[in-house]
Amino acid sequence: xxxxxxxxxxxxxxxxxxxxxxxxxxxxxxxxxxxxxxxxxxxxxxxxxxxxxxxxxxxxxxxxxxxxxxxxxxxxxxxxxxxxxxxxxxxxxxxxxxxxxxxxxxxxxxxxxxxxxxxxxxxxxxxxxxxxxxxxxxxxxxxxxxxxxxxxxxxxxxxxxxxxxxxxxxxxxxxx
Numbered sequence: 646x647x648x649x650x651x652x653x654x655x656x657x658x659x660x661x662x663x664x665x666x667x668x669x670x671x672x673x674x675x676x677x678x679x680x681x682x683x684x685x686x687x688x689x690x691x692x693x694x695x696x697x698x699x700x701x702x703x704x705x706x707x708x709x710x711x712x713x714x715x716x717x718x719x720x721x722x723x724x725x726x727x728x729x730x731x732x733x734x735x736x737x738x739x740x741x742x743x744x745x746x747x748x749x750x751x752x753x754x755x756x757x758x759x760x761x762x763x764x765x766x767x768x769x770x771x772x773x774x775x776x777x778x779x780x781x782x783x784x785x786x787x788x789x790x791x792x793x794x795x796x797x798x799x800x801x802x803x804x805x806x807x808x809x810x811x812x813x814x815x816x817x818x819x820x821x
Contacts, residue, residue, distance in 0.1 A: 696755040699746055700763035712738040725780075733784040736775055740791050743768055747797040765801055772798040 650657045656664065703709060712735035719725035719732055746764065749755040772795060775781050781788055788795070 692754075692756055693759060696759045697763075699749060699755055700760055703742065703764065703767060706742075708738055709742050712736075729780055729783045730785065733786065736781070736784055737786060739771060740775060740781075740786070740794065743771055744791045744794040747793040750797065751793055761801055768794070768798050768801065 650659075653661070703713075715735045716725065716732060716739065725732055743764070746755065746760055750757045750760060776788060776791060776795060781791075
C-alpha cells in the first residue's frame with residue numbers, strides 16, 4: 646500500500662516545485678529579452694547622439710568655424726583664387742573634418758542617413774569647390790588624402806537617403 650501524497654489545490658508538492666520552476670524560467674527569459682531590447686535601444690540612441698554631435702561640430706567647433714570664416718571671406722574678396730596657398734591650413738581643417746565624418750560612417754560609428762540630412766549640401770559644395778575644381782592641388786594637398794570624403798559624396802549623389810526614425814508601432818501600422 647503506497648502512501649498518498651498530500652495535495653494543495655490539485656497539485657502535489659513536486660508538481661508545485663516544477664510549476665514554480667517553469668514560471669521562474671519564463672520570467673527570467675522575459676527579463677533577459679527586455680534587457681537586450683533596452684541595450685539595443687540605448688546603443689541606437691547613442692549612435693544618433695554621436696552622429697548629431699559630429700555633424701554639429703561643423704558650426705560649433707571654433708577651429709572649423711574660424712577656418713570657414715576665413716575661407717568665406719577669401720572667396721568673397723577673390724583672395725582664395727589669387728593666393729590659394731595662403732589658405733591651405735583652413736582648407737585642410739575643413740576637408741579633414743568632412744573626411745573624418747566619412748570615415749566614421751564607413752566604420753559604422755555614425756548613421757549615414759542622419760549625417761546625410763545634416764551635411765549633404767555642405768559635402769557636395771566642399772568637394773566641388775575645393776577638390777573637383779583642382780584647388781586642392783594648387784594649395785599642395787593630395788586628392789587621395791580625402792578619398793573617403795569623395796566616395797561619400799559620390800554615394801550621396803547616387804542615392805537619396807533620409808533618416809527616418811519611426812517607432813515600431815508606426816512602422817507596424819504604416820503610419821507616417
